[in-house]
Amino acid sequence: MTSVTLHGAVGEIGGNKILIEDGDTKLFFDFGLSFGKYGDFFSPYLQPRRHSIISDYMNLGLLPNLTGLYRQDYENRFRESSPEPKYDGVVLSHPHLDHAGFLSYVRPDIPAYCSTGCKAILQVFEESSYGFHEYTRIKESFKIRESKRDATKKVKDRSSVIPREVNIFKPTFKIDDITIHPFPVDHSVPGANSFVIETSEGSIVYTGDIRFHGRRANFSQFFVEKAASFDPDIIISEGTNVHEPKTYGELDLQHDLFSVIENVRGLIIVNFPVRDTDRMRSFIEAAKHTDRSLVVSMRQAYTLKTLEENGVSQVPRLDEVKIFVPKKGWGVLNDMNYPMEIQMQDYQSWENQFIGHDNTVTADEINNHPDQYIFRCDFAELKYLFDIKPPEESIYIRSVTEPVDEEMELDQKKVDNWLKYFGLYPYTQLHCSGHASGYDIQEMVRQINPKKVMPVHTERPTEFSSFHGDVILKGLGEKYNLS
């Protein structure tokens, strides 16, 4: 008996948690956070309680109520955790949090499977991001030990780390009775894959997030051709933009970018998604075209360095960009009245490697030569514009998605205020989506020619009925049997 159960991404964009069962084999494809549901209940000032996070998330429909799945240190806080895992693995399509973010709650004796690029990005999250990121190294909670200073006293023990087995994709691999063929595809983050999944009762295609208008559209097309050759029973397809006829592509964007910046004499300031290395490539090319250098944040530099160390190809190299080191904390960077070790204390340990790195630039250097740089500046970095002091004839390019909810609109109002203050308003909007257009989804489904279509990651699942006669619309947690 083979079945598919959607434990997320039903009628919403993201939160993918797709359970495929074949006999005794139980695999999750993605285990992501639903930003929509999360935002319905939580905000920066109303954070979940750590000790009961799994049961609270279950109550709110953010996590499925399943046993033998969750990490035991947390599950034991609200119910007895089963001694053995009941799932055989979590296969990740890519490292966006709406697909991978809730792996942190999955017990470490359930292995993960992903691409090299995906693993590298998850490591960057673990080592350099705020929030709860425990994908490859699970830090056991709620343990106590004797104090080293006074053996009669107990202290909280945070030293125990359980590693998770993270298996890098092979071109074809088996997990018990299920055979998986991952295919690298085009999306807005390194390491994205779509899959053909062979079960005892037929083949299932799962797209993850995919597009056909980025720098590696040929990868997506190759996947479509291969997937068609399996004569699949079902395609589980993303449909973020299923209602959009055609989409503006990454190379169109790069072309337009050249003409926007060609005659700019001041500083070019831009915001683009932190981990979208293909968008970064567009800005590197634009910088070369205008004899400038692209300046990225330390977090982006750390991402490039980690991707490089993991041998991930087709991403920008660290020596193609400059790294912005802002004044933080006490603001004593390069102040000789303060010894180096005090200067370093303003930075996190992962940031220290970039202090004094060959490629670094400071606000003063950008201020002295604004015509030599394209400065990438996200929401949290706007405050550094006080140090950079963008001169007249500077511009701001917004290269991220349009606000889609109230919270994003409020943030954009704040950005607008900063831009007005620094004389950078109005700005130029240049962005292209990480997701296939409706036309491309339709074309993909037509070419793969599955018997049935199961829409996920879309607010408009019924739109699929306009181009396929057999669309499966199951509710959250409802099992669909293949036979």
Ligand SMILES: [Zn+2]
């Ligand atoms: Zn997604």
Ligand SMILES: [Zn+2]
């Ligand atoms: Zn994605």
